[in-house]
Amino acid sequence: xxxxxxxxxxxxxxxxxxxxxxxxxxxxxxxxxxxxxxxxxxxxxxxxxxxxxxxxxxxxxxxxxxxxxxxxxxxxxxxxxxxxxxxxxxxxxxxxxxxxxxxxxxxxxxxxxxxxxxxxxxxxxxxxxxxxxxxxxxxxxxxxxxxxxxxxxxxxxxxxxxxxxxxxxxxxxxxxxxxxxxxxxxxxxxxx
Amino acid sequence: xxxxxxxxxxxxxxxxxxxxxxxxxxxxxxxxxxxxxxxxxxxxxxxxxxxxxxxxxxxxxxxxxxxxxxxxxxxxxxxxxxxxxxxxxxxxxxxxxxxxxxxxxxxxxxxxxxxxxxxxxxxxxxxxxxxxxxxxxxxx
Numbered sequence: 359x360x361x362x363x364x365x366x367x368x369x370x371x372x373x374x375x376x377x378x379x380x381x382x383x384x385x386x387x388x389x390x391x392x393x394x395x396x397x398x399x400x401x402x403x404x405x406x407x408x409x410x411x412x413x414x415x416x417x418x419x420x421x422x423x424x425x426x427x428x429x430x431x432x433x434x435x436x437x438x439x440x441x442x443x444x445x446x447x448x449x450x451x452x453x454x455x456x457x458x459x460x461x462x463x464x465x466x467x468x469x470x471x472x473x474x475x476x477x478x479x480x481x482x483x484x485x486x487x488x489x490x491x492x493x494x495x496x497x498x499x500x501x502x503x504x505x506x507x508x509x510x511x512x513x514x515x516x517x518x519x520x521x522x523x524x525x526x527x528x529x530x531x532x533x534x535x536x537x538x539x540x541x542x543x544x545x546x547x548x549x550x
Numbered sequence: 551x552x553x554x555x556x557x558x559x560x561x562x563x564x565x566x567x568x569x570x571x572x573x574x575x576x577x578x579x580x581x582x583x584x585x586x587x588x589x590x591x592x593x594x595x596x597x598x599x600x601x602x603x604x605x606x607x608x609x610x611x612x613x614x615x616x617x618x619x620x621x622x623x624x625x626x627x628x629x630x631x632x633x634x635x636x637x638x639x640x641x642x643x644x645x646x647x648x649x650x651x652x653x654x655x656x657x658x659x660x661x662x663x664x665x666x667x668x669x670x671x672x673x674x675x676x677x678x679x680x681x682x683x684x685x686x687x688x689x690x
Contacts (some may be wrong), residue, residue, distance in 0.1 A: 371659065371662075371676070372656055372676050372677060376655075376658060376659055376662070425668070426661065428629065429629055429630055429658050430658070430662070432629030434628065434629060434654055434655075435609070436608050436610070437607075437608050437627060437629060438608070439605055439606070439607070439608050512631065512668070514605070514631055545605050
């Protein structure tokens with residue numbers, strides 16, 4: 359049941375408080391979220407004609423979520439300008455705000471200077487997702503990949519993010535590969 | 551006879567376009583169109599500096615970016631890829647800081663609107679009203 363105790367119907371949207379920290383009544387029930395997410399996935403499935411298109415559409419929805427979550431939680435006084443700083447903010451603050459836990463780990467790739475990996479053993483939006491065989495390689499965690507991309511790009515760090523399931527039978531261990539664009543890496547080098 | 555004080559001009563810009571402008575006029579005064587154009591020109595001339603500062607400084611208050619007496623330009627960087635610029639006539643720095651902070655609060659809420667894109671102009675009258683109220687509170 360959706361409760362609107364902290365929002366009054368008569369107040370203007372710009373006057374309502376931005377709940378930066380979880381306040382009793384500002385949290386969303388898992389069932390409400392899962393129902394909404396289920397509808398989102400079905401909407402994209404019916405409007406997409408291929409698996410890559412489906413993943414891209416779902417990722418785009420995630421982009422909007424990530425962008426706004428970043429803006430809600432970002433420190434207004436001190437801005438993130440370093441890659442490691444923004445990634446740590448993402449894997450702790452943004453993850454806490456959305457999923458009530460921190461990401462399992464953040465790693466720098468050994469293969470490439472511009473690649474980083476975020477691990478999550480069971481990303482929250484997709485905990486009830488079971489992809490039918492007919493959809494082949496479709497990964498619903500592309501929604502979360504979109505969230506990551508939206509948050510990072512809004513912070514000023516252009517990147518490409520992909521979600522990969524780590525094969526482990528029943529679990530849904532996922533690795534998000536973040537590849538920052540050349541411009542971002544050049545800026546990073548200027549700091550060194 | 552001193553020249554009239556420069557207009558108070560506030561600009562919010564995305565990396566590509568301005569998305570919101572407001573001129574805060576004292577009731578009863580008007581500004582000539584040429585001084586308006588000059589004011590816009592001065593503000594936009596600071597955009598390159600702001601772009602550079604975006605990636606080099608982690609503080610959001612940019613303080614005074616430049617002065618062409620009697621006009622001064624102050625800047626602020628919200629967490630999003632936008633920039634706030636204010637053209638003013640040597641105002642108290644604290645007031646400007648508070649102005650930027652309060653406008654940022656309203657700005658972030660405006661960005662939460664699903665119909666508001668990062669690059670779209672902010673056309674909401676509610677936003678305009680609130681920015682003007684904040685300007686009246688700190689900048690008059």
